[in-house]
Amino acid sequence: MNRLIFDEEHDLFRDQVRRFMQEEIEPNVEAWREAGICDKDAFRKAGEQGYLFMWADEQYGGLGLKDFRFEQIVTEEGIRHGDISLFLTLHSRLVGPYIGELGSEALKQRLIPQCISGEAILGVAMTEPGAGSDVAGIKTRAIQDGDDWIINGSKTYISNGINGTHFVVAARTVPDKPHGLGLFVVEADMEGFKRGRNLDKMGLKAQDTAELFFEDVRVPAENVLGDPTRGFYNLMHFLAEERLINAVQGIAHAQTAFDLTKAYILERKAFGRPIAAFQNSRFKMAEMRTQLDITQTFVDQLVLLHNAGALSAELAAEAKLQATETESRVMDDCVQLHGGAGYMSEYRISHMFTDARISRIYAGSSEIMKEIIARGMGLDERELLKR
Template sequence: MSNAAARPLIPAADPAELELFRDNVRRFFADEVEPNIEKWEKDGRVPREFYYKMGEAGLLAVDLPEEYGGIGAGFEFSMIVLEEAGRMGFLALSSNLTVHSDIAAPYILHLGTEEQKQHWLPKMASGAAIGAIAMTEPGAGSDLQGIKTSALPDGEGGYLINGSKTFITNGQNADVIVLATKTDPRAGAKGTTLFLVDATLPGFKRGRNLEKIGQHSADTSELFFDNVRVPASAVLGRVGNGFGHLVDELPRERLGLAVTAVGHSRGALEKTIDYVTTRKAFGAAIASFQNTRFKLAEMKTEIEVHQAFVEKCIRLYAEHKLDVPTAAMVKLSTTELEARVTDGCLQLFGGYGYMVEYPISRYYVDARIQRIYGGTSEIMKEVIARSLVGRS
């Protein structure tokens, strides 16, 4: 039986409750993020204090059970947090929250021992601990079977971890890291094991906060492990089954990215509609030109079509029916949509769209990574194709 099969079904949320929650999220972001986002972008990270505010507002890992510090909300509520962060133009924050609330926390909830869950999850729900997941290495990106970071027996019942990771979101702020390692380098995928690593352990070191072309306030780091000693109780899930655990959890990660992509696309279009209805050229509003009107119509239609697919996938996930190929489809289609929409919106701004003072420029550059992390568009196509015709 797969890990997902043992989980309880998630009942559909009441639409009125969802909209009330959405309004609360929007107000929170308008009050707490909008006035600070430019500073965070320059600083290269979201301050830790903000996570406490998110926790106090009940906006971190919202679908955790109450016994682990969550508010016990349905999965859809967690997706609303990501969707609204994307729609309002805070895609870097959405990346931070995706990793913390919708990747790291579910890994611990679904795979952790009771001791691990009681230790970390309440802290993650309150903002006292920030989560990260470390899979990618300098020589292993989409091909996770190629990772080199090792966790070998230390002769005392524990493990010594050695290696490095890169492009790790929340790397500068993280307190707990879901780490993919090789416990048996000769066993291929079957030699992969996940660990929960406390960032205070001796031998763990953070590298520099990596500079990116977009999502500047999403801290992205190199992580180094030099004889980091962990007890056997730090294993997350089953020894040697790390690759299977990663496959089980990928659908939620990719669905979260898809939700954000549609929200981000919708927000870019809203900004553009506001602009073209007030900006004039040749004595008329840009919105009066047929090309503008047709472009807006095309983008709006695409967004609504993809919104329907995303909503279908949200229900599939809640019913434990979202499989890996379908998650790859929704991630592929929505992030490619996001690229088209943010590019098309920037074009309608003309030269002003290229200026950083106009938010559409951030929508554009922030969107680019969405087709890369969580599995590149090319890898998504391969995953989908294998489900149709197998391996060549």
């Protein structure tokens, strides 16, 4: 399908990014998967090319490129010619805007140049052992001490948790209010900050996911993001972009699996004919093609809406739900069409299948997406039960 949202400038950018991914990322992916973590140098190399924090204003050394399509291209090419585990976009567009929009001027001047070069690597730490979908259940505490804040508690399942140098941490600032949270930038070299081990996972093998611990970590006023009692609402605001990113990733991942499966079934033979010649294979491919085109069209439309400042939480939730559920179904069909080879680690599809499984869970599960969409149309359970 010809995607009409890109112009010549985007096409030229895509060619450059593709070459970068093919030359600098793809050759390392297998080693990173075995090591359970990607090399920090990947961030520095992407930074050298200007692919990190592209949105940052020129005064901080950025390109001032607010157009989300450029980030979409980095994500799509990174997945096709690299690996979905390399979270450049988490650094740049999922966590970065918290600093760009809510950070103090001193923090922005100090941190953004390091984020652009890839010297600093970002993560966001909301989830705790007892609070995942239920963000209001966060127990990590932040208590004011003069101008500083003292943080105590722990987080789990944090992406870029080992490579990360700076984390946006959600902590409770108002004890008796479920939504009384603040957001703070905790730096890895602050006293009292500790990382747990790199958690062993079913998929995303090159992604470092870790526990983080905070013991009397003293955070200066400069590192407070926005109003320290309105962190919950700020999280909800930035989660819309996060979910659009997940949708872009999910559909790019599914499209890549589709393409490599098509090549495989044209090559592999059974009963004296290519696997592609069986009606079931052709119909499965036709079904997937249709789902991919419908979903891509919707996601692309939301990218334009986001550029226009009109992406709602409900539309972002629809995109995440649709793209990640499609991703999972496509991965399953693609493994099936590969037969036994699809279960073998040497075939990329086998790990794409396990990598994809998290998309329907993290950044808000499919069930939470349905809650958001239903509430948006006036079907809020809490209100309905009062009737």
